[in-house]
Amino acid sequence: MARSALMNVMVQAAFKAGKALVRDFGEVENLQVSRKGPGDFVSQADKKAETILHTELARARPGYSFLMEESGTIEGDDPQHRWIIDPLDGTTNFLHGIPVFGISIALERQGQLVAGLVFNPVMDELYTAERGNGAFVNDRRLRVSGRKDLSDCVIGTGVPHIGRG
Numbered sequence: 001m002a003r004s005a006l007m008n009v010m011v012q013a014a015f016k017a018g019k020a021l022v023r024d025f026g027e028v029e030n031l032q033v034s035r036k037g038p039g040d041f042v043s044q045a046d047k048k049a050e051t052i053l054h055t056e057l058a059r060a061r062p063g064y065s066f067l068m069e070e071s072g073t074i075e076g077d078d079p080q081h082r083w084i085i086d087p088l089d090g091t092t093n094f095l096h097g098i099p100v101f102g103i104s105i106a107l108e109r110q111g112q113l114v115a116g117l118v119f120n121p122v123m124d125e126l127y128t129a130e131r132g133n134g135a136f137v138n139d140r141r142l143r144v145s146g147r148k149d150l151s152d153c154v155i156g157t158g159v160p161h162i163g164r165g
Contacts, residue, residue: 006107007128010117013056014103017049017087018121021094021103024048025122028097043095046070049087049103057083057105064107082108089118090158099123 003011024045050070057064063078068085076082083105088094090101099122106116118127127142129135135142147153 003128004115004130004133006115007117007130009057009060010105010107010115011119011126011128013053013060014105014117014119014126015121016056017052017103018119020048020052021045021088021101022121025094025097025099028095043088043091045094046088046091050085053083053085053087053103053105057085080110084108084113093158 024043047070050068054066054068054071054074057066058076061081061083063076063081065076065078065082066074066085067082068074069087084107086104088101089104090098093099094101100120101122102118102120102125104116104118106113108114113131115130116128119125125137127135127137145153
C-alpha cells in the first residue's frame with residue numbers, strides 16, 4: 001500500500017513518539033505521575049510523547065494549529081488545518097504495565113477530519129485511515145463487516161480507572 005505524503009508525515013511522527021513510549025513503558029515504575037482529575041492520570045511519558053509529536057508535525061507542516069490532550073490548543077497561521085493529538089491514549093493501562101495503549105493523531109481540514117492514525121508501539125500495530133482512501137492495519141486493508149444483527153457482533157470498550165480504593 002502506498003501512503004500519501006500526509007500520512008507518511010503522521011506515521012513518522014507516531015513512530016518517533018512510539019520509541020519514547022516503549023522506553024518509558026519498560027521503566028513504568030520509575031515514572032512520575034500526577035492527576036488531572038479523578039482517575040485522570042498524566043505522566044512524564046504523556047508529556048514527552050506530546051512534545052515529540054508537536055515538534056515533528058510542526059516541522060513537517062508549519063502553520064497548522066494543534067489541539068493536544070496535555071497542552072491544549074496552539075493556534076497556527078493556517079486556520080484551515082488542525083492536528084488533533086492524544087499522545088498516550090490508555091494512560092491507565094500504560095501505568096499498570098498493560099500493553100494496550102496508543103498514540104492517536106488526526107488531521108482536521110476546514111472542520112472535517114481527513115486523516116487519522118492510532119499506533120500501539122508495543123504491539124507494533126498501526127491503524128491508518130484517509131478520507132477516500134480506506135482504512136488499514138499494518139498496510140492490510142480493513143473491511144466493514146456485513147453483519148446486520150447486533151447479536152452477531154463483537155463490541156469492545158474500556159472504562160477508565162476512577163481512582164477509587
